Amino acid sequence: MIQTINSVFKAQQAHKYTLRNSNATQRINKLSALKSSIEKYEKDIYTALQNDLRKSEFESAVTEVIFIYSEIDFAIKNLSNWMKPQKVGKTITGLMATNRIYYEPKGLCLIISPWNYPFQLMMAPLVSAIAAGNCAILKPSELSSETSSIICRIIDDCFTEEEVCCFEGDAALSTILLNLPFDHIFFTGSTAIGKVVMEAAAKNLSSVTLELGGKSPTIIDDTADLEQAAAKIAWGKLTNAGQTCIAPDYILIPADRQDSFVEHYKNAVTRMFFLTDGALDLSSYAKIINKKHFERIEGLIEDALSKGASIPFGGKKNPSTQTIYPAVLTGLSEESEIMKEEIFGPVLPIITYQTTQEAIDLVNKMSKPLALYIFSKNKKNIHQIIKNTSAGGTCVNDVLIHISNPKLPFGGVNASGMGSCHGQFGFKTFSHERAVVFQSSLDMSKLIYPPYEKKGWVLKWLRKLM
Template identity: 40%
Template sequence: MNPFFQLDSLFNSQKRAFLAQPNESLSIRLSNLNQLKRAILENRKALIKAVDADFGGRSEDETNIAEIQVCIDAIKYVSKHLKKWMRPSSRKVGIVYWPAINKVEYQPLGVVGIMSPWNYPIQLAIVPLIYALASGNRAIIKPSELTPETNKVLQHIVEKAFPLERVALVEGDAEFAAYFSSMAWDHLIFTGSTRVGKKVMEAASKNLTPVTLELGGKSPALVCEDFDIRKAAQRICFGKCVNSGQTCIAPDYALVPKEYVNRFLEELEYAFQDMYPSVVDNQDYTSIISKEHKARLEKMIEDVKLQGANVIQLNPANEDFSKTKKLSLHLVSGIEGEPDLMQEEIFGPVLPIIAYDTLADALHFINARPRPLALYCFSDDKAVQRAVLDKTQSGGVCINDTLFHLIQDDLPFGGVGESGIGQYHGPEGFLSLSKAKPIHIKGRFYTGHFFYPPLNTMLKKMLKKIFF
């Protein structure tokens, strides 16, 4: 069957199913979430094996913790709070409109499109689905073509848990993805690069489709002079090396006080060696997704070398990386100008270190660039923390650590500016995929006729006192 025709057919069948049952009960939504959880757990081993095959070496612990467990925790969290979220909220009525009732009800939108990337192919497909189902919507997932083995398992999971009229998964190339983003979704969630995100938003705008764009950018790690350099190095090294830096919120570069740069480089080397005594055959260290992505990273490294930067490859076991898709952590300091390394999101295990003189200089450096998806501030000084929070804008902030703000179920997740639009996770995830419908109900004693023209003089005087 023609894939475009198949997609249209799926979309129309889900739309019809939604219109036939437009506002499902709490019990149905909880049942849907429970079915999804059961299917994920039953296929845990298959998911781990599939992601490993797609990457050509993916840490089992990373897949378990950063993907599968994140999904299970999200289902548990949403299931616990869904009743409260679905409950209509009462709102105040202005005195001149009494007697009446004001309330807001949260209504499902309809059919949600989900476009997920390759770097976390389970989490970034399933977590948006969790919030779509919790909000009472239907959903069609379009995963990345770079993870075909994972897609097969995800296909099996959604087919086992749901009829096609509720959840479906479709695959296709860039042309298919462009068509997917141009459809008249009731909401479209896209996770990926800023470059592609702009195209998705342009396509969606033709139907006035509301979008949630989870993009990326260059997320800074700001090390302040009061913070322990060793601890900062360990935590930044961890955040940069999880999934080999192929994480949208990975620390992209580090800002370090000028006098501590050399010590910071040393501590990063110690931290990397402790975590990864070897790399090539180390099952804890994930491969780069493809040869093309590895070549892109290697070109970035070579370009800054030619421009005079100092590049240190951390290679504790003195291994040869030429015949593997793995790439060990590279530290880059002494950068001059604005090379590609400082223009593009790196998305790999390469960490530029930028020296700064004052906190004001560091904040100016951050604010001179597009607003990042994440910002990491390492300081125990409350005044410094406050200054960083007040004087920067980012999708999210993690103080004295990296990455962990993403997996706090009760916090929203989303970007700002070029790092994204909208948010999901937490109560905000439910609200993003619901229509907050305002409802005004008049009482039996009707006062509306007092506002019919012509207004009498006494009423005009009374209204003038109330309103002005």
């Protein structure tokens, strides 16, 4: 395996200089070929996601496949403009100069993707890497092995190894790859592993993009429509059984609205995910990825209950099908582990507050989240929360949908990530913005050359102009 990896790495190192000179038409053709290959294997993708995560075909289409078709189409439509050198303004020392920003490929990139949205979270950065003119080595998650296998088949179908190559394997493979001097590393996964990736990248001074996670709060104020909020939160929380990096992680709500919200949430969850006979509809509700994660979530619930929390709704578990039913936790202690780590499961803790500032303070006590959600009709409250908190992205009166707009950057801050992706932001992530100045023969730079005697007037003149 090491010999094969080194051989591919060496081939891509050589080929990246050819790709550097590729034009928009050539890159668009590659993106079109990728889309055609995905279309060819679309049914196989749905089967793989069903087997890995018990995702329904509809959910897989919306959150994984159609999402990537949209990303590809947006890149194809806009790539020619993205690649054009950008004009910028002049300075006093270059009044006659021409200034441009050129977008050049980073070169040879490593993309490591997770298991929760295994197709989308590999293909989205790959689309950006191709659009920017890079070579890439891909390492999908071994936990979603069937989807990983399909990803590698798609790549083999439309790329040569010297341009894009996919390797399947566990953490040992990641360690081998991270020791190589990539020009850029794009990692999606947990904050803990993100630190490992960044440490490894530092040894080779590889630039990194980290798409991580964290505890994404949802603040509901006393003006919010609870029925509407509950329905949106239920969808956002329980899509993929809560195994979503931007899922609403916990709720902050005025104490006198908690019971009403729980009732609306229960009704929304029942309507969306339960059959008429009261049984959970497993055809539309994903499973927990494996036994380890099942037991981790189970442990978080048990720890919260042992510290005084209660479950007003849900809480049933079925180890044989790796299913944790939708659940709500109230009366939580600050010492509960579920309030210290990202849940990544279908359990919704609810914390009550008295004032908007108290809710803000609770959010700011934790690491900066990947997403923050606000449900309110009060513009003053909305802007107060946005202004006084930090998050990778925010939705007001909705959840998740900001990730679907390729005109918006998607990414975290500090513990929830570094850098951004999607659309032009992804193109720039995989590009180096190179400053280029074309100096005119009529320039004023010599005014600041030595000798400096009798040039005090130049400093006075510069101070007035700058």
